[in-house]
Amino acid sequence: MSKQIFICGCEKDGKIEKESVQKLRSTLEEKNIGYTYIEDMCGTILKNPDDLESLYTAEDAIVFGCQARAMQHLVDNSGKKIEKNVTEYHHVEDENQEEVISQLESNTGEPLKIKYTDSWKPWYPVIDYERCNGCRKCLNFCLFSVYSVEDDGTVVVSASANCKDMCPACARVCPQNAIIFPKHAESPIDGGEGDGTENEKTDILEQIQNEDVYSVLSARRKNFQVSLLKNDQFKMAEEERRACCSGPDKKEEVKEEEKCDCDCNCKEEPESKCDCKDGDSNSSCC
Amino acid sequence: MSFGNDLPQHPEKLKQIRDLIRDYAAESELVPPLQEEEVIFHSGELIQKHPELFLYQKLLAVMINNYAWSNIVAGIPFNRRILLLPKCISHSTKCPAKYDELGLLCEQCGLCDLAGIISQADELGYHTIVSEGTTSASLLLSSGQVECVVGVGCLHSFERSFPLAVKEAVPSIAIPLYNNDCKDSKVDRIWLDEVLAVRNESNWKGWINLDTLKTLVKEWFATDKLIALFGENDPTIDIAINWMEKDGKRWRPLIMVAVYDAFTGKSGEYDETIQKLAVSIECFHKASLVHDDIADEDDERYGKPTLHKEYDVPVALNVGDLLVGYGYQMIAESGAKHIRKLLKVASHGHRDLSLGQGEELLWRSNEKLLTQEEILRIFSNKTSPAFEVALQFGAILADANEDVQQIISNYSKALGIAYQIKDDLDDFRQDSIASGFNTVQPSLVSTLLNKKHPEKMQEWFDRMQKGDTSIATEFLQWDETKEAMKATEEMLVEYKRNTLKSLKPLKHPTLKILLTRLLNRIVPES
Ligand code: SF4
Ligand code: SF4
Numbered sequence: 001m002s003k004q005i006f007i008c009g010c011e012k013d014g015k016i017e018k019e020s021v022q023k024l025r026s027t028l029e030e031k032n033i034g035y036t037y038i039e040d041m042c043g044t045i046l047k048n049p050d051d052l053e054s055l056y057t058a059e060d061a062i063v064f065g066c067q068a069r070a071m072q073h074l075v076d077n078s079g080k081k082i083e084k085n086v087t088e089y090h091h092v093e094d095e096n097q098e099e100v101i102s103q104l105e106s107n108t109g110e111p112l113k114i115k116y117t118d119s120w121k122p123w124y125p126v127i128d129y130e131r132c133n134g135c136r137k138c139l140n141f142c143l144f145s146v147y148s149v150e151d152d153g154t155v156v157v158s159a160s161a162n163c164k165d166m167c168p169a170c171a172r173v174c175p176q177n178a179i180i181f182p183k184h185a186e187s188p189i190d191g192g193e194g195d196g197t198e199n200e201k202t203d204i205l206e207q208i209q210n211e212d213v214y215s216v217l218s219a220r221r222k223n224f225q226v227s228l229l230k231n232d233q234f235k236m237a238e239e240e241r242r243a244c245c246s247g248p249d250k251k252e253e254v255k256e257e258e259k260c261d262c263d264c265n266c267k268e269e270p271e272s273k274c275d276c277k278d279g280d281s282n283s284s285c286c
Numbered sequence: 287m288s289f290g291n292d293l294p295q296h297p298e299k300l301k302q303i304r305d306l307i308r309d310y311a312a313e314s315e316l317v318p319p320l321q322e323e324e325v326i327f328h329s330g331e332l333i334q335k336h337p338e339l340f341l342y343q344k345l346l347a348v349m350i351n352n353y354a355w356s357n358i359v360a361g362i363p364f365n366r367r368i369l370l371l372p373k374c375i376s377h378s379t380k381c382p383a384k385y386d387e388l389g390l391l392c393e394q395c396g397l398c399d400l401a402g403i404i405s406q407a408d409e410l411g412y413h414t415i416v417s418e419g420t421t422s423a424s425l426l427l428s429s430g431q432v433e434c435v436v437g438v439g440c441l442h443s444f445e446r447s448f449p450l451a452v453k454e455a456v457p458s459i460a461i462p463l464y465n466n467d468c469k470d471s472k473v474d475r476i477w478l479d480e481v482l483a484v485r486n487e488s489n490w491k492g493w494i495n496l497d498t499l500k501t502l503v504k505e506w507f508a509t510d511k512l513i514a515l516f517g518e519n520d521p522t523i524d525i526a527i528n529w530m531e532k533d534g535k536r537w538r539p540l541i542m543v544a545v546y547d548a549f550t551g552k553s554g555e556y557d558e559t560i561q562k563l564a565v566s567i568e569c570f571h572k573a574s575l576v577h578d579d580i581a582d583e584d585d586e587r588y589g590k591p592t593l594h595k596e597y598d599v600p601v602a603l604n605v606g607d608l609l610v611g612y613g614y615q616m617i618a619e620s621g622a623k624h625i626r627k628l629l630k631v632a633s634h635g636h637r638d639l640s641l642g643q644g645e646e647l648l649w650r651s652n653e654k655l656l657t658q659e660e661i662l663r664i665f666s667n668k669t670s671p672a673f674e675v676a677l678q679f680g681a682i683l684a685d686a687n688e689d690v691q692q693i694i695s696n697y698s699k700a701l702g703i704a705y706q707i708k709d710d711l712d713d714f715r716q717d718s719i720a721s722g723f724n725t726v727q728p729s730l731v732s733t734l735l736n737k738k739h740p741e742k743m744q745e746w747f748d749r750m751q752k753g754d755t756s757i758a759t760e761f762l763q764w765d766e767t768k769e770a771m772k773a774t775e776e777m778l779v780e781y782k783r784n785t786l787k788s789l790k791p792l793k794h795p796t797l798k799i800l801l802t803r804l805l806n807r808i809v810p811e812s
Contacts (some may be wrong), residue, residue, distance in 0.1 A: 172385055205422075212431070
């Protein structure tokens with residue numbers, strides 16, 4: 001059986017570019033590849049889950065939409081997907097898109113559409129159970145009882161509709177970064193991989209409980225001001241650098257000069273036993 | 287929007303309501319901290335006078351509580367205040383700020399109102415936190431360290447943090463957001479600015495830092511200090527000093543000094559009179575422990591042998607007596623202004639304690655189950671006097687009047703019962719119950735169990751008589767036992783509430799705040 005294609009448009013106050021979605025749809029149509037367009041998967045999963053029958057039961061499927069991790073857990077957590085279902089998830093702006101599409105069979109039918117007409121904006125958390133360790137911080141944290149705990153101790157999102165629009169606070173509290181809000185603007189809360197600087201877990205919550213609250217707060221403020229200042233200086237330095245190297249070519253030149261003229265691989269991949277390290281060649285090459 | 291949850295959307299209307307409440311509050315002399323029931327009562331009164339306000343029930347409650355605190359907050363220096371702002375004021379899509387676990391670190395981009403509010407607060411010296419949700423607020427409020435909070439938030443979040451603020455008696459003012467939907471929220475700047483800048487002389491005597499006080503009090507029980515007071519080169523005195531040094535929680539001396547500070551506001555300097563009285567209170571306490579251990583045939587205390595195990599019963603009895611003697615000597619030689627009053631309080635405490643103990647000892651020999659009333663009476667007599675003596679000493683030292691003394695007495699009674707109920711419950715929360723608890727020690731849990739399921743109690747009793755040791759563990763797993771524990775937990779809540787209720791007529795805010803905080807420390811949540 002051929003792969004079934006789904007595209008989520010994230011239409012309800014969505015976060016993905018309409019143009020990218022449109023482009024993808026046109027490409028598929030040009031190639032005569034059949035697909036199902038889901039107006040808003042977050043919404044449909046919660047409000048009209050039956051509409052997604054074809055996704056749940058597809059044996060082999062590809063879904064294009066927001067962050068892969070977000071969609072995967074969104075679908076997995078519904079508990080409706082059949083076991084043998086293999087589904088790949090891709091961002092609509094995925095770099096490998098062309099490659100993926102080139103492997104698809106054509107002439108697989110007319111495009112279908114799954115509508116989402118509810119006025120409610122589907123904003124609710126999705127738990128990534130590969131990360132969640134069941135600590136219940138989210139449960140204790142949420143004001144609106146969105147979370148609950150099953151008999152076996154699993155923390156679940158049980159009252160999604162109670163969740164407050166745009167409040168991602170529990171995701172920040174989660175020590176595992178396990179909570180995803182697919183429609184959130186920032187990574188990793190949106191299910192992306194993040195840039196590694198987010199949610200830096202300091203021990204400030206512990207400090208507050210064990211040390212003098214006021215000194216902890218003053219220190220926090222100072223640290224932050226220093227980091228802002230550093231940021232400013234950094235920005236200034238960057239601008240200055242840009243100003244003094246006029247144009248991108250010059251920058252390239254500078255880089256070229258630094259490279260040595262040996263022909264070892266370490267220019268691309270560092271090698272430990274490259275002899276250009278001790279010769280009279282430019283050592284910066286390794 | 288649910289009933290009573292509304293907020294007028296105009297600053298003028300808000301101001302109007304605030305003025306109404308100001309007049310009402312001035313008439314009814316609100317002394318903080320108010321308990322939830324009191325706040326609800328007052329908002330009910332207001333609605334009766336101004337029926338059109340019924341839409342704003344929750345807002346009224348918040349405002350009444352604010353007014354109760356306003357004078358105190360005005361007396362607290364800016365740099366001891368914490369401003370809690372909600373993250374939802376920030377720009378919902380364009381805010382560039384990063385977060386740490388406490389909340390948002392505003393970069394002052396100016397896209398939302400936060401930048402302005404924060405700089406103003408900074409200038410005044412506030413500590414500001416922009417929190418997402420209520421975690422940071424709850425942590426701060428329950429840390430027992432925070433002296434004052436000005437909080438902005440939605441009415442929902444106040445409902446959650448209010449009980450915490452009441453429990454720790456944190457002077458606080460809450461300013462509700464116009465909207466409750468967690469996004470691009472707005473706060474009434476006129477109102478906020480007014481609150482932020484308030485600073486006046488007030489009847490606030492200063493926040494009492496129980497932790498530093500504790501460290502200070504501990505120093506009065508160092509060996510050399512005790513030798514200076516008791517003398518030396520006598521083996522019996524050595525044993526007494528040694529016993530006095532063991533386990534340095536020093537709760538009772540700490541309570542005395544804290545109450546004294548609440549009246550005088552003079553934290554930090556304590557003359558010899560105060561130190562001697564502190565030691566006298568501890569002498570009485572330690573003496574009663576020695577005697578208790580003998581009566582209960584306990585082998586260990588503080589993880590070490592009890593005095594009568596380390597030596598023998600006659601020696602222990604005698605050391606206990608010696609400490610009682612020292613206790614009275616310290617009062618007599620303290621040089622305090624009201625020695626006669628102090629002696630009266632100490633001796634009455636001593637008497638009541640012995641009577642409570644006596645009732646328990648006489649009951650023990652006839653192996654009959656006590657009724658609930660009898661147990662509560664024993665609980666109260668056994669524990670309340672020690673708390674009361676410490677509290678009254680502090681009050682007497684600070685020249686408190688009769689009314690205050692009466693309130694302290696009522697407070698101690700309820701506090702003592704709550705303390706014992708908690709202790710009783712803690713015994714049931716172990717893995718097994720070692721001693722046959724309801725023959726040696728009165729227990730509310732087992733009394734309640736017996737009331738509802740006498741056959742279970744009988745089963746327990748029979749098996750214990752036959753020397754079946756597994757019952758000590760099994761007993762705790764019975765559903766009936768758990769049910770009785772639950773009922774006991776409810777009584778604990780009730781007695782804690784009674785303790786706070788006893789403070790209602792207290793006109794002295796600093797003392798009222800202190801006693802509210804002490805309840806929480808002496809009978810902590812488990
Ligand atoms: S806070 Fe995170 S790790 Fe903890 S239970 Fe919630 S989702 Fe799981
Ligand atoms: S002013 Fe601060 S909080 Fe507001 S949007 Fe800018 S950075 Fe965010």
